[in-house]
Amino acid sequence: MNRILIADDQADVLEALRILLKGEAYQTDAVTSLGAVLNSLEKRSYALLMMDLNYTRDTTSGQEGLEIIPRIQAIDETLPIVVMTAWATVDLAVEAMKLGARDFVTKPWDNDRLLAIVRTQIALGNALRKTQQLEAKNELLRARMPNIISESSQMRPVMELIARVAPSDANILITGENGTGKGLVAQAVHSLSPRASKLMITVNMGGLSEGVFESELFGHVKGAFTDAKTDRAGRFELADESTLFLDEISNLPLSQQAKLLRVIETGEFERVGSSRTLHANVRIISATNANLHDEVAAGRFRQDLLFRLNTIEIALPPLRERREDIAPLAVHFLRQHAERYRKNLSGFEPAAHEALMRHQWPGNVRELDHVIERAVLMSQGNQIKANDLGLTTASDGTPRLEEMSLEEVEAFLIKKALARHDGNARKAAESLGLSRSAFYRRLQHYGL
Ligand SMILES: Nc1ncnc2c1ncn2[C@@H]1O[C@H](COP(=O)(O)OP(=O)(O)OP(=O)(O)O)[C@@H](O)[C@H]1O
Ligand SMILES: [Mg+2]
Secondary structure (H helix, E strand, C coil), rough: EEEEEECCCCCCHHHHHHHHCCCCCCCCEEEHHHHHHHHHHHHHCCCCEEEEEECCCCCCHHHHHHHHHHHHHHHHCCCCCEEEECCCCHHHHHHHHCCCCCEEEEECCCCHHHHHHHHHHHHHHHHHHHHHHHHHHHHHHHHHHCCCCCCCCCCCHHHHHHHHHHCCCCCCCEEEECCCHHHHHHHHHHCCCCCCCCCCCCEEEEEEEEEEHHHHEEEEECCCCCCCCCCCCHHHHHHHCEEEEECCCCHCHHHHHHHHHHHHHCEEEEECCCEEEEECCCEEEEECCCCHHHHHCCCCCCHHHHHHCCCCCEEEECCCCCCCHHHHHHHHHHHHHHHHHCCCCECCCHHHHHHHHHHHCCCCCHHHHHHHHHHHHCCCCCCEEEHHHHHCCCCCCCHHHHCCCHHHHHHHHHHHHHHHHCCHHHHHHHHHHCHHHHHHHHHHHHCC
C-alpha cells in the first residue's frame, strides 16, 4: 500500500507535494479541510497522512489540527501521521507528536528530508500493521484451541496448519517425539471439524496384540473365533460420520495394512467372520513417533498406505526446539496441579525457572507435566524451588559439563572409566592415559 492522503488548505502546497510524491511513485489524494480528512479515511485506507495543522489563514494556534488527531486514530490506529506546520513552531509539532503523530515537517520543507520521512513512516506503518494482523491471527488461533499452549514462533505454523486443515475431510498424520502433544492435536483437529458433534474414536495401535487388530478395527460376528461370544462392532463402524484416531500407527502389522488401505480407499470392510460388506464414512487422523518413511524403506510399512494417511502431515517440534513454550506450559501445569492437590502456589523461584529452561526435556511436554506435578507435591513454600523440580542433572543422568568444576569432571571420568572396565583399575588407568600410581592417587583423592 503506498497511497498517501495530503491535507492542506493551500492549493499550491498540495500541488507541490503531489508532484514531489508522484515523482517517487506514490499515489496521492489531496483534501483541503480537516472534515475531508475524516471523510477520506472512512472511505479507504492510506499508508500515510500528511497534514497541515492550520486551516483558517488567520489562525496560528493549530488547535484544530491537534484536536483531530485522536479522531483520526479512532478510525485507523495504525495510520502514520506526519504533521506540517508553516510556522516552524516546534512546540506545536511536539504537541502533535504527544498526541500520536509520528513525525513533522516544517514549511518550507526540504524535499529530500520530506521524502525520507515519508519512506520511513510508510515502512514502519506497514510493519506495524503486519504485526498487528499477525497478533490478531494468533489470538484467534489460540482462542479456538484454548487447551493448546503455544507461544513460540515454532508453533505458529503448526497452529495455522491445524486451523486450516481441520474443517476438511483430509486424512492427517501427526508426527513428533513422545509427549509432544500428538493426542492433544488430534483432538483439536476433530473439535474444529464439522464432525465435532460426534465423539472421536481412538484406537491405540501400540496397545493391541497381533491377533486382535482386525476384530478391534472392523468388529466380528458371533462365533468368528473362540472368544467371539456375540456380534461386536469395530472402531470403524463406531467412527462412522466421525473421526477415527489411529494412535501409534507404525505398530499396525503389515497383514492389517492392506485391510486398512482398502477401507480408506473405498470405505468398505467386513466384520471378522462375516462376508457382508459394511460402509463407513470416516475421517482418519493417525499419529506416530516413528519415521514412517524409514519404516517404508525397511519394508515394514506400505508406501501406498502412508500416502493415504499423510495427505496432510502435522509435525510437532520437540519441546527443546521451542523453548519459549516452556515457561507458559510450566505455569499452565502449575495451575492445574496446584488446584488438584489444593496447594497455594503462586509461581516459580528464579532458580527453578532457570532449571526448567536449562533442561533438555527428552520426554517433551509430558515430562514437563510430570516434573511440575511432582514439584507441586514436594513444594513447601508458596513458590516452586529449583530443588522441588529434581532437575539438577541433565536428562540422561550425566551432569552438564559446563556446570562442573575441573575436579568434578576428573572424578566423573574416572568413575566412568572404572565402570566401563568392570572395576579393573589397570585398564581404566590405561584408557585415561594415566600411570597406575597417578590413577591410584586420584582414586584416593576423590575417595573412590
Ligand atoms: N501445547 C500443549 N499445551 C498444553 N498441554 C499440552 C501441550 N502439548 C502436550 N500437552 C499435554 O502433555 C501431555 C502429553 O501430550 P500427548 O499425550 O498429546 O502427547 P503425545 O505426543 O501423544 O505423546 P505419546 O507419543 O507419548 O503418545 C498431555 O497431558 C497433553 O495434554
Ligand atoms: Mg499420544
